[in-house]
Each structure stands twice: as structure tokens, then as C-alpha cells.
Amino acid sequence: xxxxxxxxxxxxxxxxxxxxxxxxxxxxxxxxxxxxxxxxxxxxxxxxxxxxxxxxxxxxxxxxxxxxxxxxxxxxxxxxxxxxxxxxxxxxxxxxxxxxxxxxxxxxxxxxxxxxxxxxxxxxxxxxxxxxxxxxxxxxxxxxxxxxxxxxxxxxxxxxxxxxxxxxxxxxxxxxxxxxxxxxxxxxxxxxxxxxxxxxxxxxxxxxxxxxxxxxxxxxxxxxxxxxxxxxxxxxxxxxxxxxxxxxxxxxxxxxxxxxxxxxxxxxxxxxxxxxxxxxxxxxxxxxxxxxxxxxxxxxxxxxxxxxxxxxxxxxxxxxxxxxxxxxxxxxxxxxxxxxxxxxxxxxxxxxxxxxxxxxxxxxxxxxxxxxxxxxxxxxxxxxxxxxxxxxxxxxxxxxxxxxxxxxxxxxxxxxxxxxxxxxxxxxxxxxxxxxxxxxxxxxxxxxxxxxxxxxxxxxxxxxxxxxxxxxxxxxxxxxxxxxxxxxxxxxxxxxxxxxxxxxxxxxxxxxxxxxxxxxxxxxxxxxxxxxxxxxxxxxxxxxxxxxxxxxxxxxxxxxxxxxxxxxxxxxxxxxxxxxxxxxxxxxxxxxxxxxxxxxxxxxxxxxxxxxxxxxxxxxxxxxxxxxxxxxxxxxxxxxxxxxxxxxxxxxxxxxxxxxxxxxxxxxxxxxxxxxxxxxxxxxxxxxxxxxxxxxxxxxxxxxxxxxxxxxxxxxxxxxxxxxxxxxxxxxxxxxxxxxxxxxxxxxxxxxxxxxxxxxxxxxxxxxxxxxxxxxxxxxxxxxxxxxxxxxxxxxxxxxxxxxxxxxxxxxxxxxxxxxxxxxxxxxxxxxxxxxxxxxxxxxxxxxxxxxxxxxxxxxxxxxxxxxxxxxxxxxxxxxxxxxxxxxxxxxxxxxxxxxxxxxxxxxxxxxxx
Numbered sequence: 001x002x003x004x005x006x007x008x009x010x011x012x013x014x015x016x017x018x019x020x021x022x023x024x025x026x027x028x029x030x031x032x033x034x035x036x037x038x039x040x041x042x043x044x045x046x047x048x049x050x051x052x053x054x055x056x057x058x059x060x061x062x063x064x065x066x067x068x069x070x071x072x073x074x075x076x077x078x079x080x081x082x083x084x085x086x087x088x089x090x091x092x093x094x095x096x097x098x099x100x101x102x103x104x105x106x107x108x109x110x111x112x113x114x115x116x117x118x119x120x121x122x123x124x125x126x127x128x129x130x131x132x133x134x135x136x137x138x139x140x141x142x143x144x145x146x147x148x149x150x151x152x153x154x155x156x157x158x159x160x161x162x163x164x165x166x167x168x169x170x171x172x173x174x175x176x177x178x179x180x181x182x183x184x185x186x187x188x189x190x191x192x193x194x195x196x197x198x199x200x201x202x203x204x205x206x207x208x209x210x211x212x213x214x215x216x217x218x219x220x221x222x223x224x225x226x227x228x229x230x231x232x233x234x235x236x237x238x239x240x241x242x243x244x245x246x247x248x249x250x251x252x253x254x255x256x257x258x259x260x261x262x263x264x265x266x267x268x269x270x271x272x273x274x275x276x277x278x279x280x281x282x283x284x285x286x287x288x289x290x291x292x293x294x295x296x297x298x299x300x301x302x303x304x305x306x307x308x309x310x311x312x313x314x315x316x317x318x319x320x321x322x323x324x325x326x327x328x329x330x331x332x333x334x335x336x337x338x339x340x341x342x343x344x345x346x347x348x349x350x351x352x353x354x355x356x357x358x359x360x361x362x363x364x365x366x367x368x369x370x371x372x373x374x375x376x377x378x379x380x381x382x383x384x385x386x387x388x389x390x391x392x393x394x395x396x397x398x399x400x401x402x403x404x405x406x407x408x409x410x411x412x413x414x415x416x417x418x419x420x421x422x423x424x425x426x427x428x429x430x431x432x433x434x435x436x437x438x439x440x441x442x443x444x445x446x447x448x449x450x451x452x453x454x455x456x457x458x459x460x461x462x463x464x465x466x467x468x469x470x471x472x473x474x475x476x477x478x479x480x481x482x483x484x485x486x487x488x489x490x491x492x493x494x495x496x497x498x499x500x501x502x503x504x505x506x507x508x509x510x511x512x513x514x515x516x517x518x519x520x521x522x523x524x525x526x527x528x529x530x531x532x533x534x535x536x537x538x539x540x541x542x543x544x545x546x547x548x549x550x551x552x553x554x555x556x557x558x559x560x561x562x563x564x565x566x567x568x569x570x571x572x573x574x575x576x577x578x579x580x581x582x583x584x585x586x587x588x589x590x591x592x593x594x595x596x597x598x599x600x601x602x603x604x605x606x607x608x609x610x611x612x613x614x615x616x617x618x619x620x621x622x623x624x625x626x627x628x629x630x631x632x633x634x635x636x637x638x639x640x641x642x643x644x645x646x647x648x649x650x651x652x653x654x655x656x657x658x659x660x661x662x663x664x665x666x667x668x669x670x671x672x673x674x675x676x677x678x679x680x681x682x683x684x685x686x687x688x689x690x691x692x693x694x695x696x697x698x699x700x701x702x703x704x705x706x707x708x709x710x711x712x713x714x715x716x717x718x719x720x721x722x723x724x725x726x727x728x729x730x731x732x733x734x735x736x737x738x739x740x741x742x743x744x745x746x747x748x749x750x751x752x753x754x755x756x757x758x759x760x761x762x763x764x765x766x767x768x769x770x771x772x773x774x775x776x777x778x779x780x781x782x783x784x785x786x787x788x789x790x791x792x793x794x795x796x797x798x799x800x801x802x803x804x805x806x807x808x809x810x811x812x813x814x815x816x817x818x819x820x821x822x823x824x825x826x827x828x829x830x831x832x833x834x835x836x837x838x839x840x841x842x843x844x845x846x847x848x849x850x851x852x853x854x855x856x857x858x859x860x861x862x863x864x865x866x867x868x869x870x871x872x873x874x875x876x877x878x879x880x881x882x883x884x885x886x887x888x889x890x891x892x893x894x895x896x897x898x899x900x901x902x903x904x905x906x907x908x909x910x911x912x913x914x
Contacts, residue, residue: 039304088265217267741773
């Protein structure tokens with residue numbers, strides 16, 4: 001068969017595919033099932049024409065169909081990689097990773113149980129060796145979940161359940177093919193069946209493929225990042241990746257190419273979206289979807305064409321073996337769903353699944369392309385016994401056809417019988433709200449349209465009348481208020497906000513202004529919010545929203561490196577990314593407030609909208625508190641980041657203007673493409689990464705401290721060179737009571753809290769502490785803890801003594817401050833009459849003040865130049881008891897990191913830190 005005939009036959013088959021698609025929609029059957037039926041009918045008709053030779057032209061057509069070169073390598077090398085890759089990229093890998101343990105368990109365990117039960121059952125009745133029967137079990141252990149997943153999504157099944165089934169189906173192909181390869185090797189070599197060696201071969205293939213796929217996925221993500229503005233290059237890399245990975249792993253590394261393709265696709269699913277621009281990513285998805293559609297269609301059609309030939313010499317006993325295999329396969333899936341899933345539910349690693357849903361999953365285990373491809377690989381092998389070839393061909397083909405023609409055609413009626421085709425309670429409740437809003441909008445838009453074009457009022461009334469009638473019926477429907485609780489409605493609103501937050505985030509990331517790692521991190525936090533809402537409601541939502549602001553172990557480690565060894569770069573990168581994260585978080589939260597007011601309010605009602613607004617405002621206050629602390633520390637860096645945000649917005653506006661002109665037909669596509677390219681080039685050339693500057697020990701900065709104001713410029717420059725930078729994390733201790741007094745600290749930005757006994761005092765920017773231990777030659781007499789990301793300047797003891805010798809007045813100034821602080825600490829001691837402390841000990845009485853006094857004193861009000869309290873920026877904001885409890889629970893009962901701004905060391909009410 002020549003190349004011309006192959007191309008013509010393939011084109012005709014694609015036309016058949018296009019014709020079958022509307023037929024599948026009308027019949028209500030899965031598309032693959034209708035396609036398989038069409039393929040079988042074409043194969044039977046071609047065989048009949050070839051045997052009866054009606055006319056010469058028809059004989060040529062029949063010959064082209066019957067003799068089309070279909071092999072296992074065509075399925076496994078050409079079609080399978082793009083199918084697996086598209087499925088892996090489409091799935092939400094970030095959320096799948098949260099369930100990766102049960103997914104891997106189900107994928108591996110389901111295949112092992114299936115091939116064991118199917119192979120064992122068939123071995124009991126068929127005159128075949130156990131290795132051959134287990135090989136058959138591995139071939140039919142792979143499932144095609146497309147029909148079931150589509151039905152799950154249509155019926156609004158829990159997203160986590162859909163992810164489990166979809167993820168398990170992706171990975172069980174890899175497990176089944178690894179088992180198939182190991183068992184086929186046993187049959188070809190004639191060795192005795194050794195389960196340990198087979199298991200070892202499977203494990204090596206799977207782990208090796210997973211590692212190769214991970215490395216390939218990360219490399220591809222890096223390349224996509226570098227080629228952000230080159231759409232054709234990005235698409236080329238993405239489409240070439242699965243084929244390169246599959247061939248290299250299978251033919252050169254000897255590991256599972258299927259596993260490598262799946263893992264590389266999951267990596268791109270997790271981190272790849274932020275590497276694309278908006279238009280490119282949408283086109284990338286559409287391209288993969290189209291390629292996967294062609295591959296799926298041709299696989300099923302070509303495999304179905306082979307079915308009559310592979311079943312030519314079937315016998316009654318073969319049907320008995322097939323029936324045993326089908327029953328065993330259903331029993332294997334039932335064992336997993338009724339035996340393993342309940343255990344996972346008890347362990348809280350997966351959601352509970354009701355019996356009706358389990359029944360659908362069991363019956364929906366359709367087999368397709370992978371099963372037939374593996375069967376072909378056996379029949380094409382010259383070293384396999386002919387009787388084994390016949391057995392595998394008949395059983396695998398018959399099994400696949402049974403699942404497609406029997407299970408596939410009865411799946412939808414089964415779901416209707418079980419009542420799984422109904423909307424969920426929440427969807428039914430919201431249906432009336434959505435209809436009411438949409439119908440009202442249709443009516444007003446229709447009248448505006450008629451007025452613009454001066455259409456007759458009578459015609460307008462006739463057109464609007466059906467909508468008004470439906471609107472009246474919907475208005476009388478109170479199911480929204482009765483069907484679901486306030487908690488459920490609130491959860492729906494929070495999930496809607498989280499989904500909108502994800503959409504807004506990707507819009508920001510597509511502009512190229514955010515690092516991809518930040519976008520990935522934010523996406524994970526949004527997914528965590530959605531899961532937390534389902535599990536714990538609004539308190540879970542707030543906890544998940546605040547989690548990214550917490551300190552991490554990595555931050556503590558790099559802070560330690562910076563503090564002990566002066567390694568600045570890791571900490572600078574971390575703080576820079578944190579600042580960017582907070583800024584974009586604030587912008588998106590402000591957009592959420594607008595979205596809540598103008599989009600959700602009509603659906604949720606005023607009362608629920610008000611509650612959601614309070615929750616969003618709590619998030620905004622929390623983010624602004626963290627941003628305020630960082631702005632005080634790095635004002636120049638904050639200005640640079642604000643400038644980046646404005647540039648990013650301007651770039652996005654420029655692209656929107658170009659798109660609007662193109663949509664209106666004012667400019668051509670060529671001109672629009674050129675304008676987009678030019679805008680991207682200018683944006684990329686102007687965008688310079690802002691960096692955190694730790695070089696704050698300059699003479700200009702020292703002028704901000706009153707104790708340095710009298711020193712000449714030369715001395716200030718000398719001192720600046722000897723000051724050391726310290727960046728201390730929120731809630732981290734600068735030093736503890738009893739530590740050696742090795743120097744004093746100046747607060748360049750941030751705030752610290754000093755604890756002396758039960759008393760707590762705070763110092764802010766422009767203040768200093770730690771001088772008493774140097775003046776009195778004592779150890780530290782208090783604990784000092786940072787209550788924000790504090791930027792401190794450390795003056796070592798040797799430099800302190802050097803300055804005191806050169807400028808005696810400087811020591812006397814510090815002594816005056818120390819005396820004032822001792823007097824302040826002594827006042828509460830005298831009032832409480834709690835005993836005396838040794839002279840020079842910087843402490844306050846151990847008796848705790850009353851709860852009312854503590855509440856009034858912490859956090860203290862900021863003071864102005866005259867010592868008068870200033871009104872806090874957030875004064876007047878009130879929190880509900882639930883919100884306060886959520887905030888207290890989140891902070892662990894610690895005082896808020898509120899910064900006290902003080903003009904100078906001599907005007908503070910706070911105690912020195914020893």
C-alpha cells in the first residue's frame with residue numbers, strides 16, 4: 001500500500017470521524033462508543049466487499065481499508081504520547097498533588113488487583129500458562145475514563161472525586177504497561193514466573209520514568225519561561241516534549257516512557273500556565289485538545305477496523321473465557337471501591353463515595369486504545385507462540401468491544417436509573433437566582449436594542465413576554481432560601497471569590513510582570529482556600545488565606561545565614577518575592593471587593609454580600625499590615641515595585657487597545673501582531689527587577705538617630721562602615737535575657753517588643769536598644785523580640801568603646817537615656833511594692849496587671865512629637881466575634897505586629913532592652 005493510498009484512507013477516516021460526532025450527540029452515547037461501532041461496521045463491510053468482489057472500484061476501496069498499515073508502534077509511539085500528555089496537562093496538577101498518595105495507591109493497587117483477579121480467573125478455566133493469563137490481565141487492566149469523567153463533570157460530582165478517578169486513570173496506564181513489559185519478557189525468554197523479579201522490573205521502570213519526566217518537565221518549563229514572547233517557539237516545545245520524552249525513555253534509557261510523559265505533563269500543568277501569555281496559553285490548550293481529538297478518533301476507528309479480523313476464528317469456549325474475564329474485572333473494581341475507598345475515607349485522605357456513584361464507576365470501566373495497542377504488540381511479535389497470539393487477540397479485542405458496546409451504551413441509562421443525572425441541591429437552589437438575574441438582564445437589553453434601532457414597541461412586547469412569564473415563575477420560587485443553609489450559601493460565595501481570584505491572578509501573571517514561581521505559589525494558596533472552605537467554612541478560608549504570610553523554615557534558615565555569616569542574597573530574594581506577593585495580593589483583593597459588589601451581590605443577596613465583604617476586608621487589613629511593615633523597612637524598594645505595577649498595567653492596557661482595534665476591523669491581523677510584538681519588546685526592555693538593598697549603614701541613615709546627630713560627617717562615615725546589618729523575622733528573638741552583651745542595636749525599620757518580667761514595651765524606627773548591657777558591663781536583662789520584619793543596625797562592643805573614647809559626650813547621652821528608662825521601669829515597681837531589684841537591673845515587677853489594663857495598654861498608641869496619641873489608621877473598624885476568633889486562632893494569641901513610630905530615643909515611653 002503506497003503513501004498516496006495511506007494519506008487518502010486517513011483523510012477519508014477523518015471525514016468519517018467528523019460525521020460521527022453529531023450522531024453521538026443525538027444518540028446520547030459516548031463519542032468513542034459510536035466511533036467504535038462505526039469502525040466495526042466499516043471493517044465488516046470492507047471484508048465482505050473484498051470476499052465477494054462486487055466491482056473493481058469497490059474492491060480497491062475495500063483493500064485500502066483492510067490492508068491499512070496499523071501496528072502497535074503506530075498506537076504506542078504516534079498516538080499514545082500526545083493522548084497521555086494532553087490528559088496530564090489538562091488536569092489540575094496543583095490540586096492533584098494534594099491527593100497524590102491515594103491516587104498512586106489506587107493506580108498501582110487497582111492494576112495489580114485487576115491483573116491478578118482477571119489473570120487468575122482466566123487461568124482456572126483456559127488452557128494457558130499463568131504468565132499468559134496474567135499478561136492478558138495487564139492488557140485489559142487499563143481503563144479509559146473519558147466517558148465517566150465527562151458524566152461526573154456534567155452532573156457536578158465533587159471535584160476531588162473527579163480528580164481521583166482522572167489521576168488514577170492516567171497513572172494506571174503506566175503501571176499496566178510496565179507490568180505488560182515485564183510479563184512479556186518472561187514469556188519471550190521462557191523463564192519461570194518470578195513475582196519478585198517482575199515487581200522489581202516494574203518498580204525500576206516506573207521510578208526511572210517518573211524521574212526522567214520530572215527533569216524533562218522542569219527543563220521545558222525553563223525554556224518556555226525564556227521564550228515567553230515567542231508563541232510559535234513555545235508551542236513547538238510543548239508539542240515536541242511528549243514524543244521526545246517517550247522515545248528517549250523507551251529506546252535509550254530503558255524506563256517507562258508512559259510514566260515519563262505523564263509526569264512531564266503534570267509538571268507543565270503545575271508550573272507551565274504562568275509561563276505563557278494569555279492568548280498563547282489558550283491557543284496551546286486548543287491545539288493539544290485538537291491533536292488529542294484526532295489521535296483518539298483515529299485510534300478507536302483503526303482499532304475497530306481490526307476487530308473483525310482479530311475475531312475471525314472465535315469459538316464458544318473463547319466466549320466463556322471472555323465472560324469470566326469480564327466478571328473478574330468488575331469484581332476487581334468493586335474490590336477497590338468497596339474495600340479500599342472506605343479505608344481511605346476513614347483515614348480522611350479522600351471523600352466518601354456513595355453506593356450509587358461506586359456502581360457507576362464500576363460499570364464505567366471502559367477499555368480502549370491502550371488495550372488494543374498492547375494486544376497488537378503481542379500479535380506482531382515473531383517470538384510469541386501462535387496459539388498465544390490467537391488467545392490474546394480474541395480476548396483483548398472481545399473485552400474492549402464488550403466494554404464499549406455493552407457497558408458504554410448502558411452507562412447513561414444506568415445513571416438516570418440511579419438518579420445521578422439530577423442537579424445537586426446547591427445548583428438547584430442557585431438555579432432560580434441565576435435565571436432571575438439573567439432573564440432580567442435579557443429583558444432590559446432587548447428594550448435597549450429595540451430603542452437603538454427604532455423597532456416597533458408591539459414586537460418588542462411580544463418578544464419580551466415569554467421572558468417576563470418565566471421571570472414571574474422564577475420569582476415565586478423560594479428554593480434558594482429553603483434548600484440550602486446559610487453556611488452552604490456562604491461557602492458557595494467564598495468559592496466563587498476564590499475562583500475569581502485565580503482568574504485575576506492569571507491575568508496579572510500573563511502580563512509578564514510577576515515571577516512564575518510567585519504565580520505558582522499564589523495558585524496553590526487559592527486552591528487551599530477552596531479546599532478549606534469545603535472543610536471548615538469561612539474560618540478555614542481565612543486560615544488558608546493567611547497561611548502564605550507565615551514564616552517558613554526556609555526563611556528562618558536564610559535569616560540565620562544572614563545573621564551569623566552575613567549571607568545576604570538568599571534573604572534579599574526571599575524578601576523581594578514576599579513583597580511582590582503581598583502587593584499583588586492587595587491588588588487582587590481590591591478587585592475582589594469590586595467583583596463582590598457588582599457581580600455576586602445580585603446572586604447572593606445583600607446580607608450574604610455584607611458578610612463576604614467583611615471577610616474580604618479582614619484579608620485586606622492583614623495584607624496591608626504586612627505591607628506597611630515592609631514599606632517602612634525598604635521604602636525605595638517599595639517605590640520601585642509600585643512603578644513595576646504601573647508599567648504592567650500600562651502594558652496590559654496597550655494590548656487591550658490593540659485587540660479592540662483588531663476586533664473592530666480597523667487594523668489588520670498582521671499589523672496587530674506587529675504592534676503586540678513591539679509592545680512586548682518595549683515592556684521587556686524597560687522591566688528591571690527591583691532588588692532589596694541591605695546597604696543601609698550610610699552616614700545619611702545615621703543622621704536619623706539623635707545620638708549620632710552631633711558627630712561630624714567623617715566620624716559618621718567611619719561608624720557606618722563598622723555597623724552590621726541584621727534582618728530579623730516577625731516573632732523572632734533578637735536576644736534573650738542572660739545573653740552576653742556583645743553590642744547595641746539601632747532600628748532602621750520595623751519594630752521590636754521588649755519583655756521584662758510580665759511587662760512588654762515596644763520600640764520602633766529611629767530607636768535603639770541594648771545599650772544598658774554595654775554601659776553597666778552586664779548580661780542582657782530582658783528578652784527582645786521582633787514584631788515585624790525588622791531591619792536592625794548592630795554596633796559591636798569594640799566599636800562602641802571606640803566611639804565612647806573619641807566622643808565622651810556620646811556616652812553621656814546614652815547614660816541619660818538609660819537613666820530615664822530605669823526610672824520608668826522603677827515606677828511600676830514602687831506602685832506595686834513588689835520588692836526592690838539590684839541597681840542597674842532593667843526589669844519591672846513580676847505581678848501582672850489586670851486584664852483591663854493590659855487590654856488598654858497593648859498595643860500602645862503611636863505618639864507624635866508632643867507625646868499625644870495619634871489615631872490609628874484602622875480605628876473604627878469592627879470585627880464580629882467569629883472574625884475576632886478567627887484572627888486570634890490564626891495568630892496563636894500573639895500581639896499584632898503593629899509598628900510604633902517614634903521621633904527619637906529620648907521621647908519614648910518604652911523600656912530599654914538590656
